[in-house]
Amino acid sequence: MLDAKHGGATVASVRDLKVHFQSKRGVVHAVDGVSFDIRDGETLGLVGETGCGKSVTGRSFLRLLPVPPGILAGGSVMFNAHAVCTSCEGTGCETCEGTGRKASQDRSVNLLGIPSEDMRRIRGDRIAMIFQDPGKALNPTLPVGAQIAEVFLQHRTDELIALAGLPADTVGAVRRFASQSPRFGDGWLLSLPGVRAQRRRVEEALATMVAGALAETQVPNPAKLMARYPHELSGGMRQRVMIAQALACNPDLLIADEPTTALDVTVEARILELIRNLQQRRKTSVLYISHDLSLVRRISDRVAVMYAGRIVEIGTTAEVFANPRHPYTRGLMAAVPGADTPRGKLAAIRGTVPELVDPAAACRFCGRCPYETGACRNNDPFLEAITPSHLVACFIDHPAPSGERPSYDRATA
């Protein structure tokens, strides 16, 4: 499974992740034993239809699940934060692609098990997220600049104080101001003449950092944009603000949950290009969650296809698109209309996603699969390699413990 280009380092590895939801009809196995790695600097596309568990998987990285009714039923999400590159000690070499930093096993933590205070330090700093609808993900009562500033106040207090030209051992109200942890009476303290001047310098340093973060997203006149409220901006501009906020602290991993779904196609193209550029410059790993196959094909290094709470196929983008092995992946690709698709004829996968309440020990695609056999109905396939980098969970390529193997040569339905 090693890929030479990325030196094999993984920034995060999900192992047997299980997220269940308590519902009136029973326990819904929304994510049911998902395992995959995200390698250092790569974009992993996670595709699947609505309700297959891809968003829940993405949100698990940041423990953003509503508990209750969500239940973390098992598994782990190991996260290897970046550290100074061991082979060049930060000067930049081939293994770290010149950045001087790479994912480090030494700092490996299980995101699902650490205390919430540790989680809070990772959020926004080492792992960031871009949401689907930027209109809903920005606080309508605050100017966008203040919302980006929050990231710096939470994670970059020392830099802020340094940039303001204040001594590093600055304590008291000014430091509390720069870390957004005011105490009762700070408002009065900060209005004292000497302290007030220091606060002003911190504010100016903050404004410079925010303007810098916004300038990264190629917005015209970032300084002016900062004072705007979200409702005064277009969808594309809001998403740029979200991206500026997400990338402000140069995270090691970015979770992008359908970041362009709410945007029109021209804006989508520019936002994608922006994410791609920033990612390549900073070697950030991206987990790109989408239902849009053609989009994922364009931007991902590797693709994971999810179906009914499981990953059914994962491999490099070239492999998966050139040689899709799972019937579901094939169905998805056949369903994408092309220029030569006759008018009025759209291919669809028959049936609907099964209910995930107490699933039986069978292939989840049974009932929709044109190739299913008795083996599929009695055994639960798991991911197995067909090439070192291409894994499929289907008996078409792997022997079933019992029964007749399905085959692409013969449709049974």
Place this chain on the structure above:
Amino acid sequence: MTDVPHSRVDAEGMTADTAFRVRMRRLFGVLQGLASNPATVIGLVIIALMLAMAIFAPWILEPNSPDPYQMPRDWGAVRKPPGTPGHLLGTTNEGGDVLYGVIWGSRTSLQLSLMVVGSTMIVGTIIGSVAGLVGGWVDEVLMRIVDVFLSIPELIFALAIAAVLGPSFGNIIFALAVVLWVKYARIMRAQVLQIKQNDYVDAARVIGDSRVNIYLRDILPNAVTPVTVQATLDMGNVVLIGATLSFIGLSEAGIAEWGVLVSEGQAGIASGRWWASTFPGLMIFLWALSFNLVGDGLRDALDPRTEGR
């Protein structure tokens, strides 16, 4: 240092001055929204006149000594009609000057409404926020208590409390405060539960914000609108209920309060002495009406989504 390259952009936009200007722009937007609604403007004008009357009461009419909130008694001029020299709006059966009661009664009403609305808003907001944020059994217990309070009609409940504590204006304030906080708790809880669902709260968690910060910056500012509107409406309603309680004799007799005055004058209405009840009654009506008009206007103007349209 951060890895973010800082482009050379001037720091305008975020300094305190600009933040102030932005805030003023918003306030201006809200005021504009209020000004564009004629009913609201009428309400605001009436409130302004009432407030002026309350503030300048000592200069308009010499305060009664020793207690200015006690009606002065002119036993030489009882049951005088409006227009009598020295008693512009007439006098009551007991020689109380109706004009004095009307003007000094505005101070009493202001005191009543500010104290009741202020205390209920704070208590209700805190309890509602705790219920909405913590959830679980805490929410369950608090909301069942609120249910008990809501199941008894406001007026009857306040009347019962005030009656048990004995007739005094202070007890009316206390009784109303005990009864009315539940509305704010309900509104606040509903707001918190709804706002908690928003992506921007998740987004704030995603950037590593602390819970206190998320509450203060993301939840509370987005929740205040309905609370503010309710408070404005209550400013009027409280005086209405307070006057009702005073009318049936739950505050000290003889204080300069509109409800007491209406009660004092009601016996004379049948004999044609309409003035002693009418003028204070009109004040109660105007007070309740104006705050209701402004409350409605505020509801429309405070909605950030309609701002600037």
